[in-house]
Amino acid sequence: MSRFPARAVVDLGAVRSNARTLGDLAPTAQVMAVVKADAYGHGLLPVARAAVRGGATWLGVAQVTEALALRAGGVTARVLAWLYAPGAPLAEAVAADVDLSVSAPWAVEEVAAAVRATGRTARVHLKVDTGLGRNGVPPEDLPAVLDALLRLEAEGAVRLVGMWSHLAFADEPGHPSMAAQAAVLHEAVADAERRGARIEVRHIAASASTLTDPALHLDLVRPGLALYGLTPVPQLGGPDRFGLVPAMTVEAELATVKRLPAGHGLSYGHHYVTDRATTVGVVPLGYSDGVPRHASGVGGAPGAPLGVGGRRLAVAGRVCMDQVMVDLGPDATERAGDRVVLFGTGADGGPTAQDWADAAGTISYEIVSRLGPRVPRVHVGADPADAPSPRIEQEVP
Structure with missing residues (x-):
């Protein structure tokens, strides 16, 4: 291994501790540890294993390829992948037992094609655009998409297990848009259930709402930044206020x-x-x-x-x-x-990463996740029960 004169030391013990803390903060919900973007620059496989060891029962990624990398690394926890374009390897994802988000009408047929190719039932989460204006099905398009999914469910092709959304003002606790967005999601779920859907998990809370708004915890919370010991609401205090440890x-x-x-x-x-x-x-x-x-x-x-x-x-x-x-x-x-x-x-x-974010006029998410690939990640505090990962450059007990 060539020697590089710098490194990112990632404390997996901190990740485990943060996952437990987040579970304690949302005791009525399951925890999905969001490990997209190489676990915010911390190392996908080591962090995923540590988060599961800390009590997370789900893992969340943006790209289908990230979900497949988790499966290839032997991670068996429930995984949701939510961002893809037409032609994505959905058949591989279905074969690998990955949950898929449906965020647009065209995605229904892409998932159906993956089911036909594999002969396996796909688990899907219908994403509702409740106001962010980004990914997700607008409320006016939901009836048609729901009908299509429920027809596929009647055929045994899919199982509609979840409905979810993203908040536009999550980092501004108390902003009135959050309750409004939650109301749109609740109405969408109610309509789906009136049509015969059996929704297992509703989820809208990411890190900020996990830390600050129990009313939004619903059935599942999706902490990302907080898993790594950083606060998405620095105006309310640093990580220590929430019992988090930067990793x-x-x-x-x-x-x-x-x-x-x-x-x-x-x-x-x-x-x-x-x-x-x-x-x-x-x-x-x-x-x-x-x-x-x-x-x-x-x-x-x-x-x-x-x-x-x-x-x-x-x-x-x-x-x-x-x-x-x-x-x-x-x-x-x-x-x-x-x-x-x-x-x-x-x-x-x-x-701290927040100090760097303040100096650069950005957010701590960007500081950690933009760290380049030539900087080795040195993972410390690994649980001996976890298998070593190919992503780990070096492990220090």
């Missing part, structure tokens, strides 16, 4: 440490100029690794925070493709190879 720490080794005189510019465009003789360091991660260029330190404002030797410093100057700079100060004792933390748990006062 990812991104760290690197200083590649270069050197002295520079006062008045020396750092990085492209010299947007940062040393105000005294100082020591500067090169951190070998850049925007090709997912470090946001908007986290640069320009215009006299500090960049995103960096933890160095127990101190909280900042990105100095422009973020480059493969590296960022840090002004270590005139009395620095760091040397090449010393550790720099971009973000982690924050328990020791160090920087």
Whole structure:
């Protein structure tokens, strides 16, 4: 294995703990751990196993290929895949016992074709566009789609097991649109049941509503960000307010440490100029690794925070493709190879993913999920009962 001078350390024990905490916060609902996008950058298979070990009974992914990767990795928990275009490998998904979302009228025939190809009954969740205006069947189209699904169910081709939706203002607890969207979903379920459907699970709550609105828990909650120990409602408090522990720490080794005189510019465009003789360091991660260029330190404002030797410093100057700079100060004792933390748990006062999100004008979801593939994921705290995953670059007991 080639050695890369940075890594994302993922604490699977934190994932298990967060899954248990989320289950405790929604005691009347089942928990679907959302592991799409390579588990928000944390590693699909290791995280999925840890979430199930922590009590999640479902796993949620966007793409069908993600669901198939879970099955290929030996994960047997119930899996829902919800985002696909015509021609997706639905027959493979049905054969692999994956639940499929139906989010448009054309998808009914695609699922029916998959059933004909496999000879197996497909489990489907009908997604209702209750107001987000994104994926899902609008209420006016629901009767026709329901009739088509129930005809297939009468033939034994499908089983309509769920109805669900996504909230438009989930990160604004108390927003009146959430109750309105839930009402649309409830009416859609009631209509489906009047037509003879037997719905097992209704679900609309993702992380934010799991943490803040028990009325939206229904039969199943779908936490994603919170599973990784981050809060979707930072305006209400950090992860510790909800009993969550951030699972990812991104760290690197200083590649270069050197002295520079006062008045020396750092990085492209010299947007940062040393105000005294100082020591500067090169951190070998850049925007090709997912470090946001908007986290640069320009215009006299500090960049995103960096933890160095127990101190909280900042990105100095422009973020480059493969590296960022840090002004270590005139009395620095760091040397090449010393550790720099971009973000982690924050328990020791160090920087967090939310700090980086604030610095870059984005959300913590993007900070963790955009981390590039050349950054190795090092999974720690694995349960000995779980089989090792091909995705794991290294495991540390």
